[in-house]
Amino acid sequence: MSLIALLGTLETGLIFALVALGVYLSFRILQFPDLTVDGSFPLGAAVSAILIVNGFNPFLATLVACVAGAGAGLITAWLNVRLKILHLLASILTMIALYSINLRIMGRPNVALLGEQTVFTPLEALGVPTYMAIPAALFVLIVIAKVGMDRFLNSEIGLAMRATGANARMARAQGINTNFYILLGMALSNALVALAGALFAQSQGAADVTMGVGVIVVGLAAVIGGEAVILPRTVFLATLACIAGSLMYRFAVAMALNADFIGLKAQDLNLITALVVAAAMVLPSVRAPVKRALVKDKRVVGPLK
Amino acid sequence: MIEVQDLRITFGAGTPMETPALRGISLDIPEGQFVTVIGSNGAGKTTLLNALSGEAVPDSGRVLIDDADVTNWPTHQRAQLAARVFQDPMAGSCANLSIIENLGLANARGRKRTIGPATGKALREKAKRRLARLELGLEDRLDDPMELLSGGQRQAVSLLMATFNPMKILLLDEHTAALDPKIAAFVIELTRTIVEERKLTTMMVTHSMRQALDVGERTVMLHEGQIVLDVSGDERSGLKVEDLLHMFEKVRGEELDDDTLLLG
Numbered sequence: 001m002s003l004i005a006l007l008g009t010l011e012t013g014l015i016f017a018l019v020a021l022g023v024y025l026s027f028r029i030l031q032f033p034d035l036t037v038d039g040s041f042p043l044g045a046a047v048s049a050i051l052i053v054n055g056f057n058p059f060l061a062t063l064v065a066c067v068a069g070a071g072a073g074l075i076t077a078w079l080n081v082r083l084k085i086l087h088l089l090a091s092i093l094t095m096i097a098l099y100s101i102n103l104r105i106m107g108r109p110n111v112a113l114l115g116e117q118t119v120f121t122p123l124e125a126l127g128v129p130t131y132m133a134i135p136a137a138l139f140v141l142i143v144i145a146k147v148g149m150d151r152f153l154n155s156e157i158g159l160a161m162r163a164t165g166a167n168a169r170m171a172r173a174q175g176i177n178t179n180f181y182i183l184l185g186m187a188l189s190n191a192l193v194a195l196a197g198a199l200f201a202q203s204q205g206a207a208d209v210t211m212g213v214g215v216i217v218v219g220l221a222a223v224i225g226g227e228a229v230i231l232p233r234t235v236f237l238a239t240l241a242c243i244a245g246s247l248m249y250r251f252a253v254a255m256a257l258n259a260d261f262i263g264l265k266a267q268d269l270n271l272i273t274a275l276v277v278a279a280a281m282v283l284p285s286v287r288a289p290v291k292r293a294l295v296k297d298k299r300v301v302g303p304l305k
Numbered sequence: 306m307i308e309v310q311d312l313r314i315t316f317g318a319g320t321p322m323e324t325p326a327l328r329g330i331s332l333d334i335p336e337g338q339f340v341t342v343i344g345s346n347g348a349g350k351t352t353l354l355n356a357l358s359g360e361a362v363p364d365s366g367r368v369l370i371d372d373a374d375v376t377n378w379p380t381h382q383r384a385q386l387a388a389r390v391f392q393d394p395m396a397g398s399c400a401n402l403s404i405i406e407n408l409g410l411a412n413a414r415g416r417k418r419t420i421g422p423a424t425g426k427a428l429r430e431k432a433k434r435r436l437a438r439l440e441l442g443l444e445d446r447l448d449d450p451m452e453l454l455s456g457g458q459r460q461a462v463s464l465l466m467a468t469f470n471p472m473k474i475l476l477l478d479e480h481t482a483a484l485d486p487k488i489a490a491f492v493i494e495l496t497r498t499i500v501e502e503r504k505l506t507t508m509m510v511t512h513s514m515r516q517a518l519d520v521g522e523r524t525v526m527l528h529e530g531q532i533v534l535d536v537s538g539d540e541r542s543g544l545k546v547e548d549l550l551h552m553f554e555k556v557r558g559e560e561l562d563d564d565t566l567l568l569g
Binding site: 151152154155156157158159160162163166167169170171172173174175176177178 | 359381384401419
C-alpha cells in the first residue's frame, strides 16, 4: 500500500470514527437500534454540499448539516417515544423518508464539490500536502470529539442518559425523564453522523444520494470490532474502542481489497463488511467458554454473598 | 401525607382479558406513618404501589401527596416526592454503572441535572459516609460496577439510593422477597432505621404476614382490588399471624391454599 493510499485510509477511518461514536450513543448507550444513520449520513453530505455550491461558508454549511442530522434523529426518537412506533421500525421510516428528502435538498442525485471552498481548504495554506494535512486535522477533531463525549457521558445529564438505556424503569424512579433523554441522545447521535457525512462529502469532492447505503453496518463494525480489542469497561475505553474499531475496519478492508491473490474487488466491499460484523458478533460467544476455561471467575466476593 | 380517593384501574378494559386490578381504593396515610400492605397474588398490591409512583395510570380516582393532586404526574416528576425500591434487586440500580455512578443518579433526583461532572468530590464524601453505615464495606468499592454486588448488597444500595436525597414518601414493593432470610432481616432492619430517622411516610407491600404485623404501625389487607382490613394501634398489636389467616380465609370464603402467605 502506498503512503497516499495509507493516509487516505486513515482519513476515511477517522471520519467514520464519528459515525462509530454516533452509533455507540444510540446502540450502546440508549440501546436504541437506530438505522436513521443510513439517511442522516447522506443528509449531512447533501446539506453541506448544496450550501457550499451556493456560496455559503463551508464551516457554516457543516454546522447546518449537523443541525439537520440532529433533526433527523429527533424525528426517529419522536416516532418512537410519542407515537410508540417500534424503535427499529421508526428509524427505518426516517431513513426511507430521508432518501427522498436528500434528493429534494440536492435537486439531483449528486452534487460535485470539485474546485469549491471546503472546510479543508484553509489547510492548503500550511505548505504541507493536503493528503497529510487533512488526516492530521481530522485526528485533532476526533480527539476533541472523544474528549467531549467522555466528559458529556460522565456529566449528570450524560449519566442520566446512560441510565435511560440501561434500566429505564429505575431511571424514571430516580426522577429521570427517559423520553427527553432518548430524544436528546438520538439528536446527538445523528448530528455526529451528519457531521461525518458532511466531512466525507467535502473530502471526497462530492455528495451522492446513495452514499448512505450500509453506513450503519460500517458504524456497527467499528463499535463491535473495537469492543473486541478494547474491553469497554469505562466510557473512556468505550469511545477509544469506537475510534480504534473504525480505523481497524478501514485498514482491514483496504488490505483485503489490495491483496490481489484473494481476488476481491471493490464491489465486494459490502459483502466483506457484513462478514466482518457477523464474525465480530459471534466472536464474544465463541470466546467466552474458552476464556472461562482459562481464567478463574474474578468476581469480587464481599459480605452478604 | 398520602391520600388515595376511590382509585380504580382495569387492565385490558373492553377486551376478553379484562381484569379489574383496583376496584375503588380509598386510603388516608398521615405524615410519618409506616403502613404494610398484604394480600394474595392479584389482590392489587403492586398496582396500588404503581399508581402511587406513577407507573400505572388510574381510570378514575385521585392520588394526593401533601395535598397536591399528583394523579396525572408522570413517574419522573413524582420521583422528587416518592422514592421506590423494587422487588427485584437487579431492578433498582444499573448493573453496568459503578456504585458511585448509581449514587450520582440518585443524588440529582429532585433537581435539574447539569452538564457538570456527576461524581464529584462532594458526592464521593457523602456516598462514603452513607455507605459506611451499611457496614458492608462498600465505601471502599465506590468504583466497582454494581453487577459485582450480591442481591442483598444491591438491595441495600437501592434503599440507600431511594433515600439519598430528601424525599417524603418511601414505596417498598416486596423488597425483601427475593432475598434469603438472613439478608432479608438485615434489609428490614435497615428499612426500619432509615424510616425512623427520616420520619418517612412509608408503604411496604409484603408477602409475609409476619412481616406485615411486625413492621410498621398499620396493616392494610387487599383482596380483589379492595381493602378488606385496615388495622392499627391496639387492635393491630393484639393480632397474631393466625388471626390474620382467619380473616383471610373469611374474605376469600375458602380454605387458604397459598403457601407463600403462611411462610415467614
